[in-house]
Amino acid sequence: MTSQTGNRLKHSAAKRRPQTNRAEPQKLNAVSLPWPADWAQIFGAERPLILEIGFGTGVFLRHLAQQHPESNIIGLEISNQCLLKAENMIAREGFNNLRVIHSRAETALHHLFEPTTLSQVVINFPDPWFKRDHVHRRLMQRDTLNAIVSRMRPGAMLYLATDILAYAEMAGELLNTTPGLTNTLPSTWANTLPDRVITKYEAKARSEGRDCMYFAYQRNHQPAPDVPIIGEIAMPHIVFQSPLSQDEIRVGFAPFDAHEGDIYVGFGEVYRGRSGLLFEIHAAEPTIDQHAALLLTPHGQGQNEYTIQLSTIGHPRPTQGIHLAVNALHQWIAGLSENTTVIQRKLAE
Ligand SMILES: C[S@@+](CC[C@H](N)C(=O)[O-])C[C@H]1O[C@@H](n2cnc3c(N)ncnc32)[C@H](O)[C@@H]1O
Structure with missing residues (x-):
């Protein structure tokens, strides 16, 4: 060359x-x-x-x-x-x-x-x-x-x-x-x-x-309206025991809504995934609107123990609305069977 x-x-x-x-x-x-x-x-x-x-x-x-x-x-x-x-x-x-x-x-x-x-x-x-x-x-x-x-x-x-x-x-x-x-x-x-x-x-x-x-x-120099910044909040989760199997929870599930003040959460379909159940949610808050999914998975080695947490699908952010959704789903499942007991919970008050 x-x-x-x-x-x-x-x-x-x-x-x-x-x-x-x-x-x-x-x-x-x-x-x-x-x-x-x-x-x-x-x-x-x-x-x-x-x-x-x-x-x-x-x-x-x-x-x-x-x-x-x-x-x-x-x-x-x-x-x-x-x-x-x-x-x-x-x-x-x-x-x-x-x-x-x-x-x-x-x-x-x-x-x-x-x-x-x-x-x-x-x-x-x-x-x-x-x-x-x-x-x-x-x-x-x-x-x-x-x-x-x-x-x-x-x-x-x-x-x-x-x-x-x-x-x-x-x-x-x-x-x-x-x-x-x-x-x-x-x-x-x-x-x-x-x-x-x-x-x-x-x-x-x-x-x-x-x-x-x-x-x-x-x-001007007049005091500003008090609008605090809404910063990070922790990831929510709840661990509970229920006599129901995953399939019984899935079959018993029907879409529902939950409200708290000006926060609205709508539940859509439930899907069976490889590691557990996926629940579609829409969390509408005055400052943010998120379409996300909650994940219910078996917890540890315990008999019928489950964790509900936020799935990473759609990269959602933990907010008050997402905490409300985790709590509402747990309440809903607890409504299917009296013998549901909470083992651990991390939820915003
Ligand atoms: C009527 S257009 C005007 C666009 C541009 N400012 C102009 O003068 O040509 C309004 C724009 O605002 C955007 N928009 C509407 N609601 C918004 C919101 N809540 N936050 C940020 N952008 C928004 C729309 O996507 C759209 O591009």
Whole structure:
């Protein structure tokens, strides 16, 4: 082989080599991050935090990252397509101060962010949820706004934009009756804001002839609503003895619901697995919604002794709702036979 051929081969091999010099950043979601999240560790630097909720195509998010190199920018989305697009944009442009997280705003605000940590919050064109049955899904409602205010530092800004007059009126009323916020505009909202980057929804609204309404509120020195962070809780489990066999429990089982305050748990089907029984559950809590499974397995060498614990299917997080589910399943099985005794339990009160 001539040295020329050798060089050509080396060159083409280098070209074919995948561009993996930079490590792919890990995809982030609110269920797998620590509660609270360690932002300095995630970004590799401690900087002020700016949050955009529901960033859609990511136009505004990109603008925030460019305009604020001194800050760490976090975008929240529930749409996988929007997340993928934003992750590609971050990799393409090499931003080291921008990360996106798969999370409902309500989950991130309550579990990931500690009080007084955000220096800016942006909500552009939130879904309006017009129907009466869907009003509880609106971002702009008292509980979520209280969580936002509690996470803002004194002096932090909250920007909101909408093209729906009824939503603007509702949001204006809510914002004006929030003691922790001060309006920085001469009226409740403005119809233009200088130097604003136009988002996809904004462009659509304008092209269809709708006015946009912009809000700009600042966190003042009034005390914030008390919205403590909901941190880690232990894995629940219960060990019990029952005269019933696994098959008798499975055959006797029927789907049921359990409630405690504003936590709801729905049980679906039961399946026989290799190591025991799997019970499908849906745990709906005000700050987090999880589809998961509970596992009932034989315990130790004991006669008809069982453990109920959280299965790893779907990577769920132990929460109050999951503890409620473990307890409810045990109660349900105890209802099938009087002679059920608890041997050991680790459950939140
Ligand atoms: C009407 S779009 C606006 C998108 C973008 N901000 C814009 O102005 O073009 C609303 C966005 O919020 C996201 N979203 C809706 N509810 C959310 C929630 N609870 N938490 C986070 N994002 C949410 C939706 O997936 C959607 O991308």
